[in-house]
Structure formats: structure tokens, C-alpha cells
Amino acid sequence: MPIDWSTVPDADAVGRDLHALIAELFPIPRSLTGDGVRATLERLGRDVPLETVELPTGTQVFDWTLPREWNVGEAWVESPDGTRVIDVADSSLHLVGYSVPVDATLDLAELREHLYTDPRDPDVVPYRTSYWAERWGFCTSQRVVDGLAEGGYRVKIDATLDDGHVTYGEVALEGVTDDVVLLTTTICHPALANDNLSGIVLVWGLARILAAQEELRHSFRLVWSPGTIGPLCWLHTNANVVQRIRHGFAVSCVGDPGPVTYKQSRRENAAVDKAAEIVLRDLPGATVRPWSPYGGDERQFCSPGFDLPFGAFSRTPADAFPEYHSSADDLDLVGPEPLGESLHAALRIVDALERDATLVNTSPFGEPQLGRRGLYRSLGGGSSQEAALLWVLSLCDGDASLLDVAARSGLPFQTIREAADALLGVGLLRPAGGSQAAPGS
Numbered sequence: 001m002p003i004d005w006s007t008v009p010d011a012d013a014v015g016r017d018l019h020a021l022i023a024e025l026f027p028i029p030r031s032l033t034g035d036g037v038r039a040t041l042e043r044l045g046r047d048v049p050l051e052t053v054e055l056p057t058g059t060q061v062f063d064w065t066l067p068r069e070w071n072v073g074e075a076w077v078e079s080p081d082g083t084r085v086i087d088v089a090d091s092s093l094h095l096v097g098y099s100v101p102v103d104a105t106l107d108l109a110e111l112r113e114h115l116y117t118d119p120r121d122p123d124v125v126p127y128r129t130s131y132w133a134e135r136w137g138f139c140t141s142q143r144v145v146d147g148l149a150e151g152g153y154r155v156k157i158d159a160t161l162d163d164g165h166v167t168y169g170e171v172a173l174e175g176v177t178d179d180v181v182l183l184t185t186t187i188c189h190p191a192l193a194n195d196n197l198s199g200i201v202l203v204w205g206l207a208r209i210l211a212a213q214e215e216l217r218h219s220f221r222l223v224w225s226p227g228t229i230g231p232l233c234w235l236h237t238n239a240n241v242v243q244r245i246r247h248g249f250a251v252s253c254v255g256d257p258g259p260v261t262y263k264q265s266r267r268e269n270a271a272v273d274k275a276a277e278i279v280l281r282d283l284p285g286a287t288v289r290p291w292s293p294y295g296g297d298e299r300q301f302c303s304p305g306f307d308l309p310f311g312a313f314s315r316t317p318a319d320a321f322p323e324y325h326s327s328a329d330d331l332d333l334v335g336p337e338p339l340g341e342s343l344h345a346a347l348r349i350v351d352a353l354e355r356d357a358t359l360v361n362t363s364p365f366g367e368p369q370l371g372r373r374g375l376y377r378s379l380g381g382g383s384s385q386e387a388a389l390l391w392v393l394s395l396c397d398g399d400a401s402l403l404d405v406a407a408r409s410g411l412p413f414q415t416i417r418e419a420a421d422a423l424l425g426v427g428l429l430r431p432a433g434g435s436q437a438a439p440g441s
Contacts, residue, residue, distance in 0.1 A: 003351040010340075019255075022193055022339075027191070033167065044200070048204060061233055076155075093126070097127075097128065100157070103157075108151065115137065116139045125140055168187070168224060170221060170224075175216035177219065182221045182223070183222045186225065193330055194256050195252060198254045199251040203222050205343050248310040250298050250312045256321055260314075262314075279352060357402055358400070362428055363428055402417060
């Protein structure tokens with residue numbers, strides 16, 4: 001069914017809403033597990049029908065064993081004069097993720113072995129984690145490190161690593177069919193606005209819009225989970241849903257001013273790949289990238305055993321903007337305008353998937369007379385709509401979908417869908433086999 005765009009705020013309004021939510025979520029200390037993830041999901045669930053799912057420590061999930069849960073109270077470094085020169089209270093980036101508890105006094109040389117800076121910029125704090133190897137450390141700027149004097153430094157990390165859970169959140173929206181569209185984002189990064197808060201809020205925005213639709217053709221699953229282990233947990237617990245996934249994409253890094261980017265699925269010719277390419281044709285500077293095994297959630301969903309039709313949607317991809325994984329990825333990097341544009345572009349991909357259909361020309365022997373059916377102007381000269389009618393009649397042979405027609409013709413999907421609806425209305429098209437001709441232009 002078509003998205004009712006009258007229920008969708010304009011790009012400026014939705015961008016302001018998304019940016020405000022990023023600012024609200026920014027201080028929450030998220031990690032691979034823990035109370036920060038739960039607090040973030042609780043906030044998202046105030047506006048969408050979100051269910052929280054937890055899998056216990058030690059659960060075997062494919063080739064992985066779920067880790068212990070990590071939570072942090074205070075964590076700081078005091079200089080010899082008692083000044084706190086590094087403090088997680090100032091930013092959750094200051095502590096290496098999954099640092100083990102420490103309460104010790106070290107000399108400067110010993111302390112330096114546990115300090116991490118960003119070689120790209122002496123003024124920023126890097127983001128570092130150690131999920132699978134027990135160690136501890138602090139992240140700070142190189143300028144702070146250069147200013148440290150000799151002497152004894154008190155180090156305190158009040159952290160717990162206990163049996164607990166890996167937590168993820170999911171919104172399930174039932175459609176007319178059991179075919180599933182899966183939309184995901186990661187939720188494990190602290191104090192990083194573009195990577196990954198922008199993805200968190202954009203999927204939240206999509207969930208609000210989709211939940212408000214009177215009827216959906218596909219069933220939808222929208223998932224917020226920690227990187228790598230999160231999508232594996234979802235796949236582990238949703239074997240009955242996996243076989244019904246027809247389309248999907250991961251969302252990340254959608255708030256910066258760079259052009260929209262889509263990375264194809266491992267298949268590279270799935271319907272979602274075609275829909276994204278068609279939508280991005282009309283966006284200045286937008287690019288479509290081929291599949292690669294480096295990235296986010298798509299690595300798990302496209303692994304050979306699953307090989308799902310699942311791509312990745314972003315603006316500047318992760319690792320390609322200079323502020324990546326540092327304190328420079330702050331609220332100033334992301335803006336309402338790119339956030340709003342990103343949501344509208346992602347929703348147009350979803351809308352194309354909702355309205356795609358495979359149809360059959362019911363008058364295939366020669367060109368049917370469109371004029372007497374009110375579909376052709378009495379004077380020659382042509383128009384894009386008439387070109388769309390001819391493209392649909394030419395290619396709708398029961399094998400090509402409307403996305404295929406839009407891709408091959410170069411015409412917007414909306415124009416192709418409107419032409420198909422007109423031809424359906426006068427009986428010149430019918431659904432192929434038992435497939436549903438999704439209504440709606």
C-alpha cells in the first residue's frame with residue numbers, strides 16, 4: 001500500500017524533531033550491553049510500540065558466546081595535585097569501553113600505557129573499546145597528555161562486568177502480507193552524534209510514520225541493537241521471521257551534510273537495491289556503492305548462510321568523514337536539514353517497495369489503442385506520462401516488476417506506478433499469477 005504522505009511531516013519539521021532527540025540521547029552512556037542501552041530504548045519506546053528483548057550472558061549465538069554485561073559508575077584520573085585531568089563525567093568517550101575495574105596509583109610512564117589519543121587531531125578524544133579482551137584505559141586529547149607532569153596519578157574505574165544480558169529493541173508492525181521489510185541500526189556507541197545516534201533517531205522516525213499508516217502491504221521489523229552481536233542475536237531469536245524477509249537495509253551516519261549513499265546487498269540486484277538506486281537518481285550527488293563485507297549490520301544479514309536482500313543507507317559512510325569515532329562527531333556535525341532529507345529518502349525507498357508489483361499486459365499482440373480508453377492525448381507530441389504507459393506495456397510480461405520498468409526506462413518510480421494504475425483501471429494490466437498488485441499512486 002502507498003505511504004500516506006499527508007501523515008509525514010515535511011523534511012524541515014522532521015529534521016528538527018530528529019535533531020532534538022539526538023541532543024536528548026547524546027549524554028546517555030551506551031555500550032555493547034548495560035543500562036545505557038536500556039535507557040535509550042526506554043526513551044524511544046515512549047513514542048513507538050517498542051519491545052525490549054534480552055538474551056543472557058553465555059548464550060551461544062552462532063559462532064559467538066554472549067559477553068558479560070558492563071556498567072560504569074565513576075571513572076577518572078587525578079593528577080599529583082588532586083585535579084581530575086580525565087573524567088568520564090565530562091564525556092563517556094573518556095573511558096575505553098568494557099574497561100575492567102581499577103583503583104590504583106601509577107607513575108606517569110605507567111599511566112601513559114593506558115592512555116589513548118587520536119593521531120589525526122591533537123584536540124579531540126577518540127572512541128575506543130575492548131569488548132573481547134580484558135583491559136582498561138582512558139581516552140583523551142594529545143594536548144592533555146602532553147601537559148601531564150611527572151608524579152603519581154590516582155586512577156579509579158568503578159565498573160562492573162557481571163552475568164547479565166545483551167539487549168536489543170524491536171518494533172513489529174503487521175501488514176496485509178507476511179512478507180517482511182527489515183530496517184536496523186546500531187545502538188552501542190556513546191556520545192557520537194552521526195555514528196550512531198543519527199541512525200537511532202532516523203529508524204525511530206520511520207517507526208513513527210509506519211505505525212501511523214492505516215494499512216501496510218508488508219510487515220515491518222525495525223530493530224535497534226548493539227553492533228555485530230546485536231543482529232546475530234536477532235537472527236538467532238527470529239528464525240521464523242528470517243525466511244520471510246523480502247527487503248531490508250541498515251541505517252547509519254545520516255545526519256552529516258554529505259550526499260546520500262546506498263551500499264548494495266551482497267546480491268547487488270535485489271529489489272531493495274533497485275528501489276534505492278531509483279530514488280537516489282533524483283538526489284544531487286547521491287551515490288550507489290557495490291557490496292563489500294566491511295560495514296555494519298549488513299555484514300551479518302548478508303553473510304553467506306543468510307544472504308538476505310539487505311543493503312545499507314547512509315550519507316557519508318562510516319570511516320569516510322574525518323570526525324569518525326572521535327569527540328568531533330558532536331551535535332554540531334549533524335543538522336536538521338540532512339536528517340530530514342535522509343528520512344524522506346529512506347521513506348521513499350520503503351514506499352517504492354510497498355508499491356512495487358509484477359503485472360502482465362492483457363493485450364500483448366501489438367500496441368493497444370490507448371486513445372479510445374482516455375489514456376492518450378488526441379494530438380501527438382508525447383509526454384513523460386505517455387512514455388511511462390508505453391514502457392509499462394512493453395515490459396510488463398509477468399517477469400519484470402515495476403521497479404524493473406523504472407530502472408530500465410529511467411523514469412521516476414512514481415510516474416511508472418501512476419501509469420500502471422491507469423492501465424489496471426482500464427483492464428490493460430492484471431497481476432502476474434496470484435501476486436498482489438499493490439494499489440496506489
